[in-house]
Amino acid sequence: MREQRVERILQALEHEGLSQMLIVDPMSVYYLTDYYNLPYERFFGLLLRKDGQHVLFLNKLFYAPVNSGVKEVWFSDTDPVAEVLAPYLMQDEVLGVDKEITARFLLPLMERKLAAGFVNSSLAVDKTRAVKDEEEKEKMRSASAVNDAAMARLRALVHAGVTEREIRDQLLGIYQELGAQGFSFTPLVAFGANAADPHHEPDDTVLREGDCVLFDVGCVKDGYCSDMTRTFYYKSVSDHCREVYETTRAANEAAVALIRPGVRLCDIDKAARDLITEKGYGPAFNHRLGHFIGLTDHEYGDVSSAFDWEVEPGMIFSIEPGIYLVGDTGVRIEDLVMVTEDGVELLNHYSHDLDIIN
Secondary structure, eight states, rough: OOHHHHOOOOOOHHHTSSSSSEEEOOHHHHHHHOOOOOOOOOOEEEEEETTTTOOOETTSSSSOSOOOSSEEEEOOTOOHHHHHHHHGOOSEEEEEETTTHHHHHHHHHHHHTOOSSEEEHHHHHHHHHHHHHHHHHHHHHHHHHHHHHHHHHHHHHHHHHHHHHHHHHHHHHHHHHOOOOSSOOOOOOEEGGGSSSSOOOOOOOOOOTTTTEEEEEEETTTTTEEEEEEEEESSOOOOHHHHHHHHHHHHHHHHHHHHHTBBBHHHHHHHHHEEEEEEGGGGGGOOSSSSEEESSSSEEEEEEETOOOOOOOBBBEEOOOOOEEEETEEEBBEEEEEEOSSSSOOOOOOOOOOOOEE
């Protein structure tokens, strides 16, 4: 067990008046135990208790964890999950549950009244995972360094006649050569007007002179994710596209300049959004400014108007303003940032300068 991480979650639960929580998100279980299992339709969970009598529930189909450091309870496909859990729940106290638990496992617990009440206590885990410890910070720096190197390699693949798909298909090999294990999400490669779709799937579009070339890519290294976007131009760039690019760049840099402990996520979003709006492109920035990241590419937490959290040292999230003009062009510039004790550390170092590839 990762005792310090467990203790942080237990303190957060205590603050909410809770003494127990059932965690079923496989990545959160891994975060606490170093044991990863993807259960598909089967039950898999970790019960945290304030008295330290934690329990890991495992189907007999699963392989055995190595030194999980917690009591393991094994069950079969035919065992009713509620009956398996019942002896270990403090039934006279409220049970915090993971937002990921499915109704077919939660409802039997509720019907049998195996706790004094049931509440969604996911924020205790989500906010703990949002603030990275020193080991996590180093792994995030390392994953982002690989992404910087991969971006340079991608740029070198841009040439006359190449298609989006042809570039995308070379990226996995690049990451593996650089020491990463794989993708943190499906890579995005978009030329010209395709870049106006924020989630364009690479296809057989052939590069043309004057096109923008957008790469939104990320890898997994040592279990942690990177995510970065850069937009280049091929052979030439119009004055119109230059204005769109420089506006997006300014929005990215204005948001990053604001980051320090105590600043609200919604205000960071506003800094970028206001700048884009003042330039007349407000409706073309059609998504949040950023998302939290770590063991998964998108963790709980948004840099958006919907989140008024004050940022804390150790939080890592993306800053990715974009302008998307349908049928015309699109630009996104994305970096990962880490909040420090007195400001911010950029995890990506690949240049923001407008780059015309010849």
